[in-house]
Amino acid sequence: MRKAVILMTILGVLSFSTGAIAQTVEDRLTALEDTLKKQEQTINDQKKFIEELKAELQKARPPAPQAGGPAEQVQEQVQELKEKVDQVAEAQTRTIPSVFNPAIGLVGETVFSYRSKGSDDTGSDRPGGFDAFQRSVELNLSASVDPFAKGYAVINASADPRTGESNATVEEAAIQTTSLPWNLTVKGGRFFGEFGRLSYIHDHELPFVNRPLALDQYVGGESRTDGVQVNYLLPIPHYVSLTVGAGNQFGGDVPPNDVGTFRQGSNVNYWGRASTYFDVTPNISFEPGISGLWNPATTDRDGGLVQPDGSTFFERERRLAGADFMLSYKPLRNNQFQSLTWGTEVLYSDNRYDVAMPSGTLLTGRTVGSLGLYSYLTYKFHRQWSAGFLYDFVESAQNKGARTSAYSPYVTWALSHWNQLRLQYTYTDPNTATGLKPDNAVYLQWAWIIGSHSHGWQER
C-alpha cells in the first residue's frame, strides 16, 4: 500500500511537471522568433545605412589616381629625392681618415738627349751621346696650417746625375703667413728665395728645357735656401713688391757655406728684390725688377775651385746683382691661344776670393767681376703650341775671360695643362779659356702632372 501511494505521487508530480515545461518552451520559442525578426530588421536597416554612407563618401572623395598619373609621378620623385637626401646625409656621417690631408700632386720630368761631346768636353754632369735622364719626380704637398699660415713641401726624388741613385731630397718645406697686417708676408723654412726672374722657378716650369747658364754659374741652380723671407706690398695704387731675406745657403747646387764653424751674422746670405709692373696697353705689360745677394764672409763655399790654369779659388765674399724685365703681349680676348713674351735677366757677380797660385803663393782679397745674361722670346700661336729662342751668355765667376755662349731654339707642345713635350736644340760655344769645347745637343723633355697642381703668384 505504501508503495502504491509513493508511485502515485511520483506519477502525479511527473505529469504536472511535463505540462509546465511544455508551456515554458513554447513561450520562449515565440520570444526568440520575435527577437530574431527584430535583429534581422536592424541588420537590414544598418546595411541600408552603410550603403547610403558609402554612396555619400564616394561622392565626397576625389577620383582615385590612375597608375602612372602625375600624382604618382610626383610621389615617385619625392621618394627618389628622399633617398638621395638620405644618401647625402649618410655620407656626411662617414668617417674619412684622409679628410685633413693636404692637396697632393706629383710632377714627373724626363729628359731624353743627344750631345755631340762627352762630359769632359762640355763640363756637364750628364754623359755625351744618347742619354735618358729622369730629372725630377716631385711630390708637392700644401695645406693651411691654421687660420694664420699655410704650409707646403716639395720632395724631389730625382736620380743623382752621376751615380743614377734616386735620392729623395727636400727641395722646399716652408711655412708662410696668410694674415699678417701691414701688407706683410713672412716665409720661413727651406724655400726658393726670391732673386731674379727664373731662379725660384722649378725646372719643369721653365719656358725652356735647361736652366740658363748664368743662373747655374752665379746662383747655383735653383735659389734654394734655409732661412726666412719677408715680402712687403707697398700700400699705393701702383704695384710695387719688396722682398728681403736671410739664410745660411743660397742656390740648390751648393752646400751650406760654413759647416763646422761658428756662424757669425756675416756668414749668412742676405738677399732682396724689388719689382713693379706697368700696363702699357690692356694687351701689353712690362714688369721690371732688380735683385741683390750678399754674403759678407763666405767660408769655403764649394770648397776650393780649381781653375784650368792650376790656381785654386776660395770664395771669401759673395756679391751678386741682377736686373730683369719681362715684356708681354697677351691679347685679353684670346690670351690662352696667343701671346708673345720677351724675358731678359742680366747678372753681375763681384765675388772676392783668396787664390792659391800653382807656385804656392796665396793672393788674398782678389775680386773678380763677371757678367752673365739670358734673353728669351716665346711666341704662343695655339692653345697647345708655342715656340721660342733662348740666348745665353756667361763669364766664369772666377775668371771673366772664360766665356760661354749658347743658342737654343725650342718648340713646346702642351697636350693639356698636365702633359707637355718640349723639343730643344742647343749649340754651346765656350771659348778656349774655359777649357771646354763647343757642342751640339738635342733635348726632348716630357713633363707631366697628376693630382693637385696650381700655379702660385711667382709662376704666373
Next chain:
Amino acid sequence: MKSKLHCLLLVIVFMGAFFVAAMPAHAAKITVVTTLTDLADFARAVGGDLVEVHSLATGVEDTHGVPMKPSFVPIMNRADLLVLVGFDCEHAFLPALLEASKNPRIQKGTPGYVDCSKGIVPCDVPKSTDHSEGDVHPYGNPHYTLDPVLAKTAIANIYNALAAFAPQHQAEFARNRDLYLIELDAKIAGWEKELKPFRGLKFVSYHEHWPYFAERFGLVYYGTIELKPGIDPTARHIEEMVASMKADHVPIVVREPQFPEKVPKRIAEQTGATMITLPIMPGGVPNTETYVKMMDYIVQTMVTAMQSRK
C-alpha cells in the same frame, strides 16, 4: 759735400711727395672688386652711388682665363668686398691673386668674400674629378649667370653682402635691388616670349657655357666642340660631332668670341648649321656693356639666326 746733402734731401722730399700723391684718397665709397663684368653690373645696380666697382675682367676674356696682372693686386688690396662667381669658375687666376693681395678682409671664409653661387643648385656636377675628364669643375657648371632667373640669386647674394657691410644703407640697397629686379623680370618675360617659338631648338657651343641658358628657355644644349673642358677638339671628335649633328638636325653653332672661329665655322659649314657669335659676359662684343644689353643681344642673335633659316 753740402750740395750732395741737398741732392739727397731733394730726392727724399720728391719720393715722399710721390708716395703721398699716390696714396688713395679717403675712400668714402665701398670698394667692390668683382671677377667678371656681369657681377660688376649687378654690384653697380644694387650699390648705386655708394659703391666703387672694379672688375678684373673687361668682358672680352674667357671666364676661366683672366690674366693674372700685378696691377690687380693693389686694387684687391684696398677692396672691401670681393664678388666672385664661385663653383671654381675663377680657379685659374683668383687663388694666387687673393694671396698676393694681402687683404685679410676678402679672403675665403670672411664676410668680404662674396660667393654668388650660394643658393644655386649646380648642373653637370661631375661624378669623377679625374683629369681624364679634362679641366672639370668639381662643384658643377659655373656658368649660371647666363640664366637670368639664376642671376637673381647672384644679385641677392650681392645685396646681402652690401647690407651686411653697410647696414646703415640697407634701405637704399633694397630699393636699388628692387628697381633692378623689376626691370630684369620684365626683360625675362620678354626674352621668354621671344624664344618661345624656338622651344626644343638644338645648339652646340665651343665651351660648356650654355646649359643653364638652354634649360631656362626650353632649348636643347646638344654638346661642345671642345673634346673635354679646356681640351681642344681632336679630328675624330669633330668628325663624330658633324655626323651626329647632321643626323639630329642641329641648326645652330654658338661660338664664344674668346675661342678661334676656324673650327666652329667649319662644323657649321659641314652640317649646314648657322654659326653665331655670342658673348658670355657683358662687354664680350660691342653694345653689350650691361647684363641686360648682353642678354638682349644673345636672345636677338639667336632669334634672328633661326628666323633666317625659315
